[in-house]
Amino acid sequence: MNTLLKCVQNFRFNVFKQTKHLSIYPALRVKEIQEKETNNELVISGKILESGREPYLLKNEHPEACPVCASGLQIKHTDVLILSQFMRSTGGMLPRRITGLCRRSQKYISSLVIMANKAGLMPHLKPANSHKDPKMRRGWKKYNKYFYESTIKIK
Amino acid sequence: MSQLKRVQQWATFARVWHIYDAAWQNPFQSAELLKKYLMGMHKPIYHPMNDCGDHVIVINTADVALPGDEWKKRVYFHHTGYPGGASWTLAWELHKKNPTMVMKKAVYNSMDRSLQRRYTMERLHLYPDANVPLNLLENVSNQIKQLRPKPKRLDEYKEEEVREFPKLIDLPKSYIVE
Known part of the structure; x- marks a missing residue:
């Protein structure tokens, strides 16, 4: 039973680990997301900006x-x-x-x-x-x- | 009598007109200040039976400020004299009905009750905004200093003033602009 539980937990952990890289904001340290649309192509780019301070x-x-x-x-x-x-x-x-x-x-x-x-x-x-x-x-x-x-x- | 003494005597016995801007001022602290001018307590010849008070024009009484949540805590009591004739009015409700009444009651209540009080109040001229009749305004020869500075709103500063003001902190590199 224990091993079964561990398997399930590991499986869940792995799933979360896989989805973790989808969170773009804090991991990639992006300051501003810029979206540009040209010729039916959507280009999303992140840009680190100066705070101006x-x-x-x-x-x-x-x-x-x-x-x-x-x-x-x-x-x-x-x-x-x-x-x-x-x-x-x-x-x-x-x-x-x-x-x-x-x-x-x-x-x-x-x-x-x-x-x-x-x-x-x-x-x-x-x-x-x-x-x-x-x-x-x-x-x-x-x-x-x-x-x-x-x-x-x-x- | 020297020239100086003559002018001093004239200035003492004349009724001087003062103006006071009540914007962002506490009406109850202002009343303690204004009553000295109205009763003539700032003059060396002051005596309760000596009618030597000055005129005071108070402008922008609609913009008086109260500390904290005093607008909803301060209550004005009135009784008609009939049974069940008592009424309690909150300060903001009174101010909504008549934007000069809070200031007027503050000055009236700041003075000791005497026969002179009603006549002293006649020398107080209250206006909710800065539109004062010109025949009153041309008498004014002194401005009474405000008790607290009028706060400046952030949108009243120029953009470069806000941008170039010394900064205490810098935003971290990971901060995402909103």
């Missing part, structure tokens, strides 16, 4: 610390030029494996991102189907509001 990167004086801690900045929720560096185009916070922040900074910055979104300071970083203008929100949410950073609770 290299010339403007701050030098990290303390490489053992995360970039936010090392900068020593007191970031507020109105500092949208800083917060937008940690955000997706749909308005959410990037995960920690991409931002590379420490646990504490990641939580602090994501709270600030939520505050800035609620205050309507980044109206164009939103999903396509949402109201981009904060004045279009319902009820009390359409009126101007601000936040105190001291209300963020982190250990």
